[in-house]
Ligand code: ADP
């Protein structure tokens with residue numbers, strides 16, 4: 001731990017957390033500027049949170065015979081035997097042999113001064129320290145740190161190594177500098193750091209104190225101390241984030257009005273008893289109950305409905321809309337694309353046929369005359385259910401009393417757009433966000449913590465899991481033959497090509513070539529095509545041609561990713577599958593397996609794959625579980641990319657890792673829930689320190705507002 005060697009020199013200046021680093025010993029205005037620019041550090045507190053990237057253990061002395069490749073820095077004890085200059089000019093270097101009783105390693109200095117050369121203690125018992133690399137059957141160490149044993153500083157802690165850069169090192173801000181600086185700051189920890197977690201909690205969770213944690217994160221006595229410090233700081237970070245969400249959620253529940261839907265009436269009951277085409281799965285029933293309970297209360301519902309592709313979210317949405325109707329309210333359902341809105345519209349119209357309930361569709365391509373009628377019927381209250389795209393959000397669209405807004409495929413809608421929905425009624429409508437891209441649980445806990453989450457984790461009965469296989473170019477003919485066999489059995493096939501915006505022209509060319517190729521190969525069948533450059537009417541016609549069964553094959557871009565529903569399609573061939581992300585592959589695969597037949601997904605790739613692509617393809621072949629896939633996706637891409645650029649940076653943790661620290665996040669969430677339920681205003685004396693810390697540090701820092 002930190003010793004008090006330098007105390008006298010430093011104790012004159014009493015620090016506090018906000019002290020500018022300019023005033024720290026050895027810094028001054030110019031270096032302060034540099035440090036701020038390179039490391040983003042400007043206060044003492046920033047320095048305390050400037051964590052080492054690794055630690056050096058100088059307590060262990062290796063024998064040369066025990067050296068292995070890939071060890072971290074090691075310490076050896078022995079003598080420098082030979083020292084000679086070799087090479088000339090730029091290749092000139094100083095070379096030596098270092099020996100202990102078990103073997104020899106080469107030493108080398110590439111740039112050195114005469115002074116250094118003269119200083120090197122040849123033939124004396126010394127300690128050297130550095131990274132031993134294995135080269136030409138021999139271990140060698142470049143620029144080792146050298147210490148003569150008697151002169152050695154007594155250090156009973158691991159040496160921290162801080163993130164640094166050449167720019168800093170060149171100006172003398174090297175590891176030694178940072179180590180001394182942090183040592184001095186750490187001496188003042190007893191006055192700088194106050195505990196912010198209640199005592200009972202630390203005892204219960206066996207957490208290290210805050211002061212000890214900061215000391216041990218910089219200068220741990222050993223790895224066990226480091227781990228305890230790490231755990232404490234991670235927990236603290238997770239805890240205060242969760243506290244923020246928890247308090248916000250609680251505030252929302254006590255303060256934001258919503259329209260209570262107390263009854264389930266004729267619209268719902270009539271439909272449920274006479275028109276429901278299948279039994280609900282028990283997951284659908286459970287989720288519906290959760291929604292129903294929410295909407296009963298005079299508080300706005302904010303619920304995220306997660307359910308894999310094909311799990312039957314649409315039916316849950318429709319039944320919820322019927323409850324709204326039973327209570328005299330209107331509903332709208334929004335989808336991110338025209339095709340999807342169209343499909344929801346026809347699906348829902350079909351289900352409601354015979355019930356006497358009208359549904360209308362509002363999209364960018366709705367004719368003006370029709371649009372006008374819809375606007376009037378919405379503001380007059382004659383129309384109860386509207387399906388649409390972003391067009392629904394336009395200011396001109398006014399509802400008489402919008403009570404429920406359902407957003408399908410949530411990740412495509414921005415926060416600002418959702419805010420517009422809120423404003424469509426004096427008392428904001430209940431919000432149900434549906435997503436088929438399951439979000440890893442830790443991420444959901446962090447990112448959607450102020451939302452309630454419902455999960456449909458069960459597929460309708462009778463579904464056969466989709467069989468997924470990986471095939472390469474050389475297998476193409478056998479893939480085509482397989483497709484042909486399926487067509488003969490009466491099935492339909494999708495071929496999907498990547499369309500990535502940066503190289504759209506190239507992708508478009510690939511798509512066209514693929515289309516021609518398939519036309520030739522399947523000249524005895526009807527092939528249709530769907531891509532983003534087509535006019536809405538053309539897209540419609542193509543969709544219709546395929547959905548009606550007139551075309552056996554559809555060649556498409558990822559336009560079909562979201563929601564397209566043709567139950568008779570049983571094979572999905574994904575071309576250049578290595579170019580798709582995991583969640584996109586999963587979405588695409590969900591286009592098949594919607595009927596009773598066995599379905600297949602074939603991932604075509606080039607022969608050579610990067611490790612990451614291989615892992616993606618392998619994951620797809622191994623599992624159909626969207627949650628598992630999203631976990632792997634997060635490991636591969638990190639949380640920022642999963643949430644989308646728009647939202648990345650929201651989960652901006654200092655120490656926590658959403659993948660590794662799932663347990664800690666879960667524990668912190670549960671702890672916070674317990675605390676808030678018992679002491680919602682954090683007014684118990686045990687909770688005051690925590691409350692003040694939260695208010696000082698976190699209030700206003702969460703970038704997202706109360707809108708999900
Ligand atoms: P998603 O969750 O992907 O939106 P859908 O709502 O489109 O899924 O449902 C997929 C298919 O499953 C639809 O054809 C739908 O009619 C059907 N379906 C939904 N629920 C059930 C159920 N409980 N039993 C049988 N089929 C169902």
Ligand code: MG
Nearest residue numbers: 313314408563
């Ligand atoms: Mg859907």
